[in-house]
Amino acid sequence: METAVEVLNRVWGYAGFRGEQAEIIDHVSNGGDALVLMPTGGGKSLCYQIPALVRPGVAVVISPLIALMQDQVDALRTLGVRAGFLNSTQDPDERRLVEYAFRNGEIDLLYVAPERVSTRATQDLFDGAKISLFAIDEAHCVSQWGHDFRPDYLQLSMLHERWPDVPRIALTATATMATRTEIATRLNLGDARHFTASFDRPNIQYRIVAKNSPQRQLLDLLKTEHRGDAGIVYCLSRASVEKTAEFLKENGIPALPYHAGLDAFTRATNQSRFLREEGLVMVATIAFGMGIDKPDVRFVAHLDLPKSVEGYYQETGRAGRDGLPSTAWLAYGLQDVVQQRRLIDTSEGDFAHRRNMSAHLDAMLALCETVECRRGQILAYFGEQPDGKCGNCDTCLQPPEAWDGTVAAQKLLSTVLRLQRERGQKFGAGQSIDILLGKKTDKVTQFRHDQLKVFGIGADLREAEWRGVVRQLLAQGLLAVEGDYGTLVLTDRSASVLRGDATVMMRRESERAAAKASRSKSAAPVVDLPAEAVPLFEKLRAWRTGVARELGMPPYIVFSDATLRAIAALNPTTLPELATVSGVGQNKLARFGQQVLDTLTAPG
Template sequence: MSATGGTGVMTQQDTVTEVGLPAGPDDSEALAALHRVFGYEAFRGEQGAVIEHVVAGGDAVVLMPTGGGKSLCYQIPSLVRAGTGVVVSPLIALMQDQVNALRALGVRAGFMNSTQDFDERRVVEAEFLAGELDLLYLAPERLRLDTTLDLLSRGKIAVFAIDEAHCVSQWGHDFRPDYLALSLLGERWPDVPRIALTATATRATHREITERLNMPQARHFVASFDRPNIQYRIVPKSDPKKQLLSFLREEHADDAGIVYCLSRNSVEKTAEFLSRNGIEAVPYHAGLDAGTRAAHQSRFLREDGLVVVATIAFGMGIDKPDVRFVAHLDLPKSVEGYYQETGRAGRDGLPSTAWMAYGLNDVIQQRKLIQSGEGDEAFRRRAAQHLDAMLGLCETAQCRRGQLLAYFGQEPDPAGCGNCDSCLTPPETWDGTVAAQKVLSTVVRLQRERGQKFGAGQIIEILLGKRTGKVIQFDHDQLSVFGIGDELTEGEWRGVVRQLLAQGLIAVEGEYGTLVLTEASGAVLRREREVPLRKEPKKPAASRQASASGRGERKAKTAAAELPEELLPAFEALRAWRADQAREQGVPAYVIFHDATLREIVTVWPTSVAQLGGVSGVGEKKLVTYGEGVLEVLASVGEPGADEPTVTSTSSPSGV
């Protein structure tokens, strides 16, 4: 079995010529470490090529999707090369869990960050200086301290790993100013290889990472961004909390997942709504005290079936493999952000859903945020470009996965992916040129005849011929365009306006989100440009697209991943045993064994520790720690087809 992770297959791009790199240890050392520590027989894709390059002393920039096995690319070199691997990570709240997971594998790991007291840091420092650590995790801000730099200078460093390297990009959604100072690593330790890793980067961000970290000689490895186990779905927003509830009840009952909202208030209200309706949910945002955030994150990592409702501050670096869905109730600011957030689902490779409710107000709100936000004109222009790309993904009538891959510079399958809403239930399109002209004409009449600007709601009421208080107050029922749009419903007109905004044919202006014409509007009004539009569903419901072929497809895929019925009792018994072990040790269950490993155990049904050692994901440390316990569970259940359970020898194989 190849090294664990997601489903990306690595390819090399923009390879820089390497000059005078020292010869590294034999490849067999890296493979031996992979098998001994992690329990896997082979590297996946070109994962081995990255490791070989870094072990030999070369710098590398690695783009690999969430769950694609990035961590092995620096963990193995840290185990093989002399010294300690120093990992720079912004994930302070997760360092303890990361270290615990490595220690469970027999890796000597430690961390230093602001959560520790003086005595705890002093112990870690002593271990590092004594050469007793394989990996040391540091927060980037610690490298601004002379004491930290002095400490590193007195020890032996095997490799520097810069995790979540997209944080170096000032255009990134997780920008961290402290990352800008990390170029000093190459200046101060020129002979120590560096590896920068991220799950999300366009070619422009990729270049920026390389430049800002001053890694001109780095070799670049770019994995496929495709995660075929994730089904991408975007539905028209009507009553988003109720849509979300229906989606969870019908498709993801009792599943773990993350729901993203734009504001803290929305996070709180959504978590409370779900809890009130029988869905175990907790909020997570920067307005909560540190203790509450830590408790909710810990529950998510350690419990089955918990839903976390969060702002984008939650999730980066979360290594929970069985997150079955990621939902968005508000429009993300960029495709990079959306891709990274949805990538937190399905790290175990099993079917998962990326679901989003999206509507007109999302577009207006994001446009207003860009206009009123801080930053110069260049920043606002770049933010608008990010938003345009996100709107393009939402409004496309083509394969959504194909659009995602194309955004990251990869060639999509022209036949489509077969696992997004556009492929499963292809949307209808229609010629919306006349409808677009009616909207634009209404904007023109208000501005030219009345000197007025209004938002989308008033425009739609005029088109529908509604004599509301506001319409009567401003005599808008006297406009020549009053009532000319009764061929569409209010929801359909909102869809028209939303798509015109997405296509740049109208724009949002000012604090109140009024609609104005753009340079492109004239071509439509003069009938020089056609306006194709997606047809709005008649009944926008959260799970509608999964109810027909899409849902059948998901059920088929899930069934293929399920075990034969006769093996389920043993699988559930192992899960219960694993939960007990996790509670005793105070660690997430997946630190003991992933579900995929438990599935293989009951499929192989080992009758000795030696046979158990051949199961993918069972390294030497876990074999010694848990081997007898696993065999006892299997023996207590009894192998299917056997007359009666028989406890077999549990003697350890030679060398373990």
């Protein structure tokens, strides 16, 4: 029987394993249970796909990604791996053919959705074949406190009860220590060996900017740094998705919308186009993205504040799966904080649920407001000790200034206090800022707020700076919002600042500094190739697009950009020479090798 590394080389065309892959594969191949935490793009799928080919029987892969199963199976078949899936998109005849192949050992991997596993028919099917292992992908979906909770995952503890001798491997790209414990408990993996790879994605540049016409800021990012690149833009609401997609299209950026309000056909069509066409931008709610294997997503942008660091990390992790330079960009403003706080206060969950949501939001706000390395803060959140400054996030490239904002905080808090105590009134941030700036607006004069002692005492800061003060006081829990209108109120911690017992440090970042941080990387070419190899790379991409269109599959399933770049740099003239390129396995060599050589030598 082949060894794991021989399978890796023959099927995938890779010379060796990365990180803990070899140890995980060896453990599972020998019948051990495993809980694997590995970042997106770290090679999680190999951790169960190779044991599936090494162990006798059929591996069952449980995945919530019905819309992507066809692509996952196509990718394996292109490698020469026998794979199939069972889900609700198939007609009865298609399902019967797959079930027959499963029972007779004619496939190596079977993908199924979690809700199907709990049915009697599927359990009887599993009883009728030799199962080599169970792989539970996106295992964080079992966490009831998590951002992707799927109730069907709670039933998967029965796998061990019904098939106790079949090894199980649960995998996720995002989990804090608490979530890992919950996964192990709920999936009955108490005795499983835990493997935790580094959460670091050094090729992703993390950048968070102050909101100021966010659609225009996004357009500037795409035109100056990511023209022609594939990317994902996340928005909080369906309306924002539609407006942003339309705005980008009007400004020459090919963009598609994706949200739950679209009919299933439109969603499926847009997702398919994003996977299969080059250079498209998907504007979506967080309903889009889990399991997206597209390796050449060059940027992930957020136009609204994510609810948690876990969600942010998982969403940004969809950029740069191929290891090439990519951008994670977030526009963040005062209204985001007000909106998220209001969503928590009005949520239907109990006190414990709201407290948990608040803790998640607090961690996300701390990431936004930090003056330290953003990557280091993300790694620390997941329990990993950062190794100094990363040198590839905005706070490292252009360190923001930390300033003593205690006096400014006292002025703002005093304004909120006087409105409430002297007038019995509560207002949003805008009114307090107008009072501090000494603006005699209609609203200020209507309520005689120009007669307050605090009127005009904040002229030393600009309006944008005062909005930053409010935002940071909210982030630090020194100020709160309440009600449908987001009115400002003091917290239990406000008094210590008003008395002068506490110092309030704040982050100041000039627009010039933010622009400099973004330009620092925009000049770096994404395609790092010798000049003579660039035309070859473009020829190979054009060939790949044509082949993928004929086969009805995403281009990256044929060959990734990284593999095409390596081929262009080597410019091989024989099949044995082409076989030395990482990512060119035996099946792809036999199927596409001569076409690649012909493309390289073709005129033009």
